[in-house]
Amino acid sequence: MDGISGSSAFPPIGDYGFLSDCEVTALVAPSGNIEWLCLPRLDAPSVFGAVLDRGAGGFRLGPADIRVPAARRYIPGTMVLETSWGTATGWIIVRDVLLMGPWHHEDELSHTHRRAPTDYDAEHVLLRTVRCVSGEVQVTLECEPVFDYGRQAATWSYTDRGYHQGVARAEEVGLELKLTTDMRLGFEAGKAMARTLLKEGETRYAALSWTEHEPPHDFREAYERLVWTAHHWQHWLARGDFPDHPWxxxxxxxxxxxxxxxxxxxxxxxxxxxxxxxxxxxxxxxxxxxxxxxxxxxxxxxxxxxxxxxxxxxxxxxxxxxxxxxxxxxxxxxxxxxxxxxxxxxxxxxxxxxxxxxxxxxxxxxxxxxxxxxxxxxxxxxxxxxxxxxxxxxxxxxxxxxxxxxxxxxxxxxxxxxxxxxxxxxxxxxxxxxxxxxxxxxxxxxxxxxxxxxxxxxxxxxxxxxxxxxxxxxxxxxxxxxxxxxxxxxxxxxxxxxxxxxxxxxxxxxxxxxxxxxxxxxxxxxxxxxxxxxxxxxxxxxxxxxxxxxxxxxxxxxxxxxxxxxxxxxxxxxxxxxxxxxxxxxxxxxxxxxxxxxxxxxxxxxxxxxxxxxxxxxxxxxxxxxxxxxxxxx
The missing domain is CATH 1.50.10.10 (Glycosyltransferase)
Structure with a gap:
């Protein structure tokens, strides 16, 4: 199979979006599926590995009945990926980002960083937000981690936050994934799922976290942390010395x-x-x-x-x-x-x-x-x-x-x-x-x-x-x-x-x-x-x-x-x-x-x-x- 004819189940390599918080990286397919994420650092075993095997885990957020987006871009000067979807009934915009935040390693510096710390640090949170900009759109979330390069299926359970937060675990894997959202989650085998009808002006979010650092607990906080991260990248880029040239x-x-x-x-x-x-x-x-x-x-x-x-x-x-x-x-x-x-x-x-x-x-x-x-x-x-x-x-x-x-x-x-x-x-x-x-x-x-x-x-x-x-x-x-x-x-x-x-x-x-x-x-x-x-x-x-x-x-x-x-x-x-x-x-x-x-x-x-x-x-x-x-x- 060469994948050129369009019959491949795998997206073209060049169509993936790239996310990073300078500790882990992720690849996002045009379908809205996150198909590569290794935790707790970028060379660790994958939890989402669909880029190498369609059964090795993924995390999709997007419209229920459309897989091909209308447009994709990075918010200028950032590592925040924005995907726009047009359906027969409306339009939504999904934003994906690995969050950055203020420095938070005061008690564990000797165990984490060997280089001089800056004022910012990885938040250890993968954030996905969705906004309906016109009409109405049925949105689905499917989060199916498979630990250890697709060898260990996850088991989900609720936390004290009920339907809005689940934890994924696997035997003999010393890593827990916490999915926090303002959508109602249900679990089917190793998959956490949600579906909701978004109408114009409405928003939702989902945050996947893997350390003790807290994810956002409502959309307002999620949006503020996304904006903080976007500004961080723009401020970082502004430090550079780029020629005024078409390239x-x-x-x-x-x-x-x-x-x-x-x-x-x-x-x-x-x-x-x-x-x-x-x-x-x-x-x-x-x-x-x-x-x-x-x-x-x-x-x-x-x-x-x-x-x-x-x-x-x-x-x-x-x-x-x-x-x-x-x-x-x-x-x-x-x-x-x-x-x-x-x-x-x-x-x-x-x-x-x-x-x-x-x-x-x-x-x-x-x-x-x-x-x-x-x-x-x-x-x-x-x-x-x-x-x-x-x-x-x-x-x-x-x-x-x-x-x-x-x-x-x-x-x-x-x-x-x-x-x-x-x-x-x-x-x-x-x-x-x-x-x-x-x-x-x-x-x-x-x-x-x-x-x-x-x-x-x-x-x-x-x-x-x-x-x-x-x-x-x-x-x-x-x-x-x-x-x-x-x-x-x-x-x-x-x-x-x-x-x-x-x-x-x-x-x-x-x-x-x-x-x-x-x-x-x-x-x-x-x-x-x-x-x-x-x-x-x-x-x-x-x-x-x-x-x-x-x-x-x-x-x-x-x-x-x-x-x-x-x-x-x-x-x-x-x-x-x-x-x-x-x-x-x-x-x-x-x-x-x-x-x-x-x-x-x-x-x-x-x-x-x-x-x-x-x-x-x-x-x-x-x-x-x-x-x-x-x-x-x-």
Whole structure:
């Protein structure tokens, strides 16, 4: 089943709405069904998992006889999702939000947050409100949690609030869900249900809560807390520094999405909100992305600093510093609280999104050797330190250890940036990132006025540079995927972005244009040709959207601004109806594939748009946006 014909029971991945309170995330289908929610934090087992199996739990609020809404949007500048429904008899508007509120952890700070607390915090409440704006509409509520990834059905019981509050429990699950509403609840098996006829001007609400923090107990309180949350997001966004440009809205939605993919207690930025949404319809390229990749750090810090979100950038930086200080052998990825063991297993009882199996939790790539990790973290340290007055004494021992690790291992094969599960190779991009590690280390050593160390590290950087330019370039003068092939790889687009070579170097131009012409389908970039790469998997995959945005940035770098602008416009046209991106896009039909929403895609979008805006400003001789350094520094 490919789901393209419209016969699929699963909504298209790109049609989901995304909610977050920076501790948990949720996906809302166009039907009004919440089909993904993991509790009590975003990488925990799901309680609503219908996105992976139609029987794994969901929570629908909407009209009784209509499934397709008239319109959906975010309230501008917020993470509050608004869905409008028109029926034969009237119109209603449903609003969904994970509530934020004033800080409330005074007695438990040491157990919840490692980053500096702010004035706000997650309320641990999923709130849904409905208002009838004209006529009358029969509204139904169906809340059916299934705990532990669809393995434990819920049992409902009333509280002392009678028909207006129920509690869902399951044996051997240490989590209770409380559903509070001004509708009358009834229970059928594992489902809490309500139905009511709303007439013009009437309202209802339903609040799902999972901790001791109180939900709203009437619509007035629910509305006030929704407004507080909406204002919180608008005030947060107002802190940013966004250019006055037609593409500003894409930058703002990307910033909100990245904030939503941040785990506030530690500052970790997860790759995506979901697990096992397939890269290939019905295929087996299904991975758990609810973890934090060190590789994302360079683009994350650059994007956040560039848009003026220094607090969030600093929090992510210190999360990285925490794990780098603790672990002598740095992993490529960690859990949101710094967990090392991300053991991968399959959930064979789940059907999978449109039948794509296996469904995986955990990610076996955590113990892969990827030699690009040192370059990514050293570049992020360099970006952070450049934005400060000096180099923190806590950081310098970490930097020295990481640079020495890159020096020790740069000659060894690895699994590359794409975590291939075939045999390790001498991937060119991994060597380039080892150069980044030693180059940035040398710069930081000079900043600390340690010339002997700087000279030694610079000598190794020059050696790596020469090795890549000798063994990583084909006879045609094009950088290749690894030393034993002439195959192309989209990771080579990073060569000009990390300043390995200047953008006017003939090899750089040839590589960027070769990827643009030969590693694309309808202009969208593939990671690599699967038939030419031993990635340990079967089947094809769609274009990787991050790579397409990298191509935009690289085209700007080599002076192909018009081509870059056309590609960027095409990519922006593929945004989901709510401005979100999954990991991949099918170039033929524009369908989003892979986990959703994808942080790395939104980070690359920011980089690409800022590249184009700066280039346009330079053409017009207008002062450019202030740069904080980072990939593709202008």
């Amino acid at each position: 500003r809205s894409f930058l703002e939605r990307s910033a909100l999405t990245l904030k939503g993919l941040t785990f506030a207690p530690t500052g970790a930025l997860v790759a995506a909100a979901t697990t096992s949404l397939p890269e290939t319809p019905g295929g087996q390229r299904n991975w758990d992305y609810r973890f934090s990749w060190i590789r994302d750090s360079t683009f994350a810090l650059w994007g956040l600093y560039t848009l003026g979100f220094d607090w969030e950038a600093d929090d992510f930086f210190w999360f990285i510093a925490d794990v780098a200080e603790r672990d002598k052998d740095l992993q490529i990825m960690y859990g949101v609280d710094g967990e090392r063991d991300l053991h991968e297993e399959t959930l064979d009882h789940l059907h999978g999104y449109e039948g794509a199996k296996p469904v995986r939790i955990g990610n076996g790539a955590y113990n892969h050797r990827q030699n690009d990790v040192w370059g990514a973290i050293l570049d992020s340290f360099y970006i952070h330190i450049k934005s400060r007055d000096g180099l923190d004494e806590r950081i310098w021992p970490i930097i020295k250890r990481l640079v020495e690790a890159a020096i020790t291992h740069w000659r060894e094969p690895d699994r590359g940036i794409w975590e291939v599960r075939g045999e390790p190779k001498h991937f060119t991009s991994s060597k380039v990132m080892c150069w980044v590690a030693t180059d940035r280390g040398a710069r930081l050593a000079r900043l600390r006025e340690e010339p002997e160390l700087a000279d030694r590290w610079q000598k190794v950087a020059d050696e790596i540079h020469a090795d890549v330019c000798t063994r990583g370039v084909s006879a045609d003068g094009i950088f290749r995927q690894h030393y034993d092939t002439d195959a192309l790889d989209a990771s080579l687009l990073l060569i000009p972005l990390v300043r390995f070579l200047p953008p006017d170097d003939a090899r750089v131009k040839a590589t960027v244009l070769a990827i643009a012409d030969h590693l694309t389908v309808d202009d969208l970039v593939l990671r690599y040709i699967t038939d030419e790469t031993d990635d340990g998997m079967t089947g094809q995959e769609g274009s990787f959207t991050i790579c397409s945005f990298w191509l935009v940035s690289a085209l700007v770098e080599i002076g192909e601004l018009d081509r870059a602008r056309r590609l960027c416009e095409k990519l922006l046209s593929f945004a989901s109806p709510l401005g979100l991106y999954a990991e991949e896009i099918n170039p033929v039909n524009g369908r989003h594939l892979g986990n959703f929403p994808q942080a790395f895609t939104h980070l690359a979008l920011i980089n690409a748009i800022i590249h184009i805006i700066r280039a346009e400003q330079q053409q017009l001789a207008v002062p450019s946006i202030t740069s904080n350094g980072g990939p593709g520094r202008v």
